[in-house]
Amino acid sequence: MIYLDNSATTKPHPDVLKSFYQVSDTFFANPSSIHQLGGETEKLLLKAKQQAAQLLHVEEDEIIFTSGGTEGNNIAIKGIALEHQNRGKHIITSEIEHPSVYEACKSLEQLGFEITFLPVDQNGVVSVKELEQSIRKDTILISIMHVNNEIGSIQPIKEIGEIAKKHPKLFFHIDYVQGLGKIPLAFANSGIDLCTMSGHKIHGLKGTGILYINKRTKLFPLFHGGEQERSIRSGTENVAGAVAMVKALRLIKERENVEINKMKALRDLLKIELEKIDDIQINSPEAGAPHIMNFSVPGIKPEVMIHILGEQHIYISTKSACSSKQTDESRIVSACGFNQERAKTALRVSLSYENTEEEIRIFLTKLNEAIQQLKEVME
Known part of the structure; x- marks a missing residue:
């Protein structure tokens, strides 16, 4: 998992x-x-x-x-x-x-x-x-x-x-x-x-x-x-x-003191690799928190992506769990001035000190495969 x-x-x-x-x-x-x-x-x-x-x-x-x-x-x-x-x-x-x-x-x-x-x-x-x-x-x-x-x-x-x-x-x-x-x-x-x-x-x-x-x-x-x-x-x-x-x-205070740079490195890796995928748009700011990365895949419904990844025991989300079952559009992404399509297709990856570089690389591979698979279906 x-x-x-x-x-x-x-x-x-x-x-x-x-x-x-x-x-x-x-x-x-x-x-x-x-x-x-x-x-x-x-x-x-x-x-x-x-x-x-x-x-x-x-x-x-x-x-x-x-x-x-x-x-x-x-x-x-x-x-x-x-x-x-x-x-x-x-x-x-x-x-x-x-x-x-x-x-x-x-x-x-x-x-x-x-x-x-x-x-x-x-x-x-x-x-x-x-x-x-x-x-x-x-x-x-x-x-x-x-x-x-x-x-x-x-x-x-x-x-x-x-x-x-x-x-x-x-x-x-x-x-x-x-x-x-x-x-x-x-x-x-x-x-x-x-x-x-x-x-x-x-x-x-x-x-x-x-x-x-x-x-x-x-x-x-x-x-x-x-x-x-x-x-x-x-x-x-x-x-x-x-x-x-x-x-x-x-x-968590002990881990923050010792492992925060490791978490930042994972987020940086995630961002760099996501930017290499043509269909992805990054919504998180450059100087954001070290554990959250939000991005959109226009044209692909987030729940479909989450389902595909979930079948492979990889778990990400769309937005706040407290509002994820409500309207598709992210109020937060919209408030940042992004268009409706981007706000409707936003996905969130959020890290903990438990996550590893290997997990991030596996996720990126499976995400890319899922995007290509869904694009072929839509064509």
């Missing part, structure tokens, strides 16, 4: 699975229970929070464990909107956000909020100048993703953070789901107030995640109940999931 759909989800690391099982088996008590086993379970949860904070270089009370990217993004965006709506109802985001940000913002329009969806250039990057000019007196939130999940464009987070710092009454949220473990992001003095992370993109488990919320940031909770997680996310904590998330975070 050659698995090249790591932006959709990654294979869980064996050590992550082991830690989840061990905690589930031994520390199964409710951490809110006042008996000894409940107390031990609570201590483990607090230790996981401390370790996450150390790995991210933030304070432990700035860490909230979540079920992943979609929940983290919704808590951040709607939590800020509902808490600070008396001061303003204007939010700034981009045209190429993940559905969990894009649709969350769209839903707030129904509640009377005004959303500015910033356009992007052909590289999928927002204009810092345009963003700054969009800020108004009633702007309460800027939400911009770090790395785009379909084409791998990297947003100028540092520059946007500097702008955000000039406006202390607004909040700055980052969707860091695709950047985590590939492109480091510093939180200290960054202007970042909220940051979403997901476990299953870093060889962790589905249903695990972290939302960083700096101490000055106040949110309206979407869940009300037993006041767990600083009353921001009430509900019995998933202790085993939290421990597994931190284990995955530790492991």
Whole structure:
């Protein structure tokens, strides 16, 4: 099997699975229970929070464990909107956000909020100048993703953070789901107030995640109940999931330090070889993330290509797994100014630290064979 759909989800690391099982088996008590086993379970949860904070270089009370990217993004965006709506109802985001940000913002329009969806250039990057000019007196939130999940464009987070710092009454949220473990992001003095992370993109488990919320940031909770997680996310904590998330975070940080150049080399190889195939058009920017390569094969339906490769146990995708079963056209590729045909035929290869050069070369050979085979059928 050659698995090249790591932006959709990654294979869980064996050590992550082991830690989840061990905690589930031994520390199964409710951490809110006042008996000894409940107390031990609570201590483990607090230790996981401390370790996450150390790995991210933030304070432990700035860490909230979540079920992943979609929940983290919704808590951040709607939590800020509902808490600070008396001061303003204007939010700034981009045209190429993940559905969990894009649709969350769209839903707030129904509640009377005004959303500015910033356009992007052909590289999928927002204009810092345009963003700054969009800020108004009633702007309460800027939400911009770090790395785009379909084409791998990297947003100028540092520059946007500097702008955000000039406006202390607004909040700055980052969707860091695709950047985590590939492109480091510093939180200290960054202007970042909220940051979403997901476990299953870093060889962790589905249903695990972290939302960083700096101490000055106040949110309206979407869940009300037993006041767990600083009353921001009430509900019995998933202790085993939290421990597994931190284990995955530790492991991916170690691999990022040692293996990032290897991943970049694989992406470079992929790009160079794809450009040699006449029928392929590259959609990812030159200076994109080291793990995502998006390209189109005009005239060939993506699902047909995915099916052919899948029969040979090679797995790639079209776009975000959260929107892949909806309309054929990629909203992201279209937003970059590419034509409809290109947006309808986009394919995505996404790497992990597990992938090898041999796998990439086999994929390229099989892809080329599939293109030629389909062209002959169409003729």
